[in-house]
Amino acid sequence: MDRRDSGSLSTGCLSGVERMSEDLPKMLFGIAEQVYKIWEKIPKIKILNQEATINVPESVVEYTLAVSIPSSFRSIRKPIEISAPSIVRVSAAALNPLPRTVREAIKKFQYGDGRVAYALFPELLPSDTDKISVSTTYQIDDPGLLDDLVDRTKGHEPGGPERNEYWMSAQLKHPKVLRDSFGRFDLRDIDVTVDVGVHNELKNTIPPAFISRLKTFFGVMAERDPRRQHMAIPKLRQLAKEKTAGREFKILVDLEALFMPGTFSKYVDVLRDFRYSDCYKGKECYELPIEMIPKKMNVISRADLTLEKPAAEGTLIYKNNRFIEAIKKVLSGAD
Amino acid sequence: MSTNTTSIVSEPPQAKDLQKPRYFMYLPREGLQGENIPSHILWENIKIKTAQISFRPPLKPKEVFNAASWEVKDNLVIVHAVELDGYVGMSFESSKVDCLDVMVPVKYVLSLANGEVIKETREIRLFKPKLEIKIPTTKIAIDPKTGFIKGRVGIKNVGRGVLIMRISSTEDSSLKLETPLEHREFAEKFVVDLQQEMSKLAEDFPIFKPFWEQMFVWETKEFVELTAKERIEFIKYINDLAKVLASDKNLLRGFMEGYSKAFAKNTELIEIVRKVISVYESLVSKDMLLINPFDEVTIPEKTGEIHLAIEQTDRVLDTYDDIKLPKIELYGSQGFRIPVYRLFEWG
DSSP, X not given: OEEESSEXXXXXXXXXXXHHHHTHIIIIIHHHHHHHHHHHTSTTOEEEEEEEEEETTTTEEEEEEXXXXXXXXXXXOSOEEEOOTTEEEEEEEEOSSSOEEOGGGEEEEEOTTXXXXXXXXXXXXXXXXXXXXXXXXXXXXXXXXHHHHEEEEEOXXXXXXXXXXXXXXXXXXXXXXXXXXXXXXXXXXEEEEEEEEOHHHHXXXXXXXXXXXXXXXXXXXXXXXXXXXXXXXXXXXXXXXXTTXXXXXXXXXXXXXXXXXXXXXXXXXXXXXXXXXXXXXXXXXXXXXXXXXXXXXXXXXXXXXXXXXXXXXXXEEEOHHHXXXXXXXXXXXXX | OOOOOOOOOSSOOOHHHHTSOEEEEEOOSEEETTSOEEEEEEEESOOEEEEEEEOOTTEEEEXXXXXXXXXXXXXXXXXXXXXXXXXXXXXXXXXXXXXXXXXXXXXXXXXXXXXXXXXEEEEEEEEOOOEEEEOSOSEEEEOTTTXXXXXXXXXXXXXXXXXXXXXXXXXXXXSOEEOOHHHHHHHHHHHHHHHHXXXXXXXXXXXXXXXXXXXXXXXXXXXXXXXXXXXXXXXXXXXXXXXXXHTOHHHHHHHHHHHHHHHHTTHHHHHHHHHHHHHHHHHHTTTEEXXXXXXXXXXXXXXXXXXXXXXXXXXXXXXXXXXXXXXXXXXXXXXXXXXXXXXXXXX
């Protein structure tokens, strides 16, 4: 019987908890700790709660501290300075008798050396409140941080009856560590990117004759030898008799339009805890004479995790049959 | 595209409904043999004494999240206490089995403080790709003038998931498969240029230096040939490299620029890569990727014998047994060169 206390099963690896205690506070809570210490030193105030929200796409943390203040707090004449290069915004709110923001109490200023700082002026806080919150929004410059907090996985191969479903999962690795520091901790818009292969739909739908015509046109256009150009005329005449002749470029443009995010998203459904966010063309292109059509689409889905909902799961369904119909419609030259 | 929905109900929910015990177990329905599989249990309004998760090979627990105290016994994980109430997360490792397709049940048993027991079972179908080779004849006839080939070796993926493979000639083969000289020259020059770019980056970013030194050790190895130990080391190397690159945006930018510059200095390579991709394209729809389609065999006279072996892996770089083909005689009316992918009929 192998009994453990917590963490990873892999031997020889730094357990997640150790990594959390060593590196993460510096990256994630560094500014939060700094702000906390500033308030901790102010006499007679009481820290009521700490909350943090990480906005994953923007790599931004919003750290909020709720404090109760004595009436003497407003008589402090020296402003409370909150400064660090990564801070992008500081705001304050009165929590009672009715919650409201107090923009006037926070000033942004610049030192002579160019350093930007924020200051809270206690004297400018409303006189009828004894509870305030101060929110500090700062940038985290560590794209790897998310992987230390969250176990993100996705299916490598499509599944489901039509092999067009991709599972996605996101689970908090160390919720307790976060709970110990914060009354509320939210991770918003955690991304999972799935490579949706569209190559088969293209291969099975685009007639080889269409590709051959494109190759002929592009070959003639690239040809500089007038004799060879002349020799291509009979073949072009022959091609001109085909149904969609002369509309190849429109068809290509219309085909490419199917891969614009706004259009391709119609062929994708994201279910349960995840939601569709965006998509973009994969790097490799389908073998046409010009590189316009991708062989994969990268679809980004997002989910939120909180201490109350520490795990999320979802399915991405690529509606390949409907996408095939759309390709066929374009290829038929229909307007 | 949001999945937010509004429930249509005949009457608003009562407070007692919100207090009802709720639980949820998650396990994906399908997966590739060899990939990591997530699972979790969420509960509300229940006091859990222990949570047990039992499973069967080829699943094996890799990580348990949010467990304060837990143990593993054979095919069972018992969580005695959680750190934060309402959640246990898990990650399973899966490995390959003989069957192409296997259903693995995972049983979740929640023992409640009031003595009740909640039992749920989820199943996951684990699949894998598999090559099937058909050799109609041990003689392949090639017409050097028309390029017509008779008696090609049939090759088909009869499983699920993409198989990545490399075909090579064995040591005892009298004819050898070789990378065409022009491809080799371009590739070697690209590696030299890349080395120069990465060397500059290693000077500017000392944290990158050990990765740069290892990069060219890995560069000399074919990933389909890696041993199990090397494969684990390689995956760790890639993960660590990704973390280091992600830790500094300037380093990441420099790394990407290094690759772009090396490519820009070798534009001929792009054409070769494009050619290779077009063969990939035609094979990937059959769930097969041949990484060296243009390696070729040269038959100096009218006939010669070749002994081929196929090394394989999949999208999670798992190991598969090599397939050794019987010796095959290639013959034509004169000496000729032929790329290896043309010796096969891709199923």
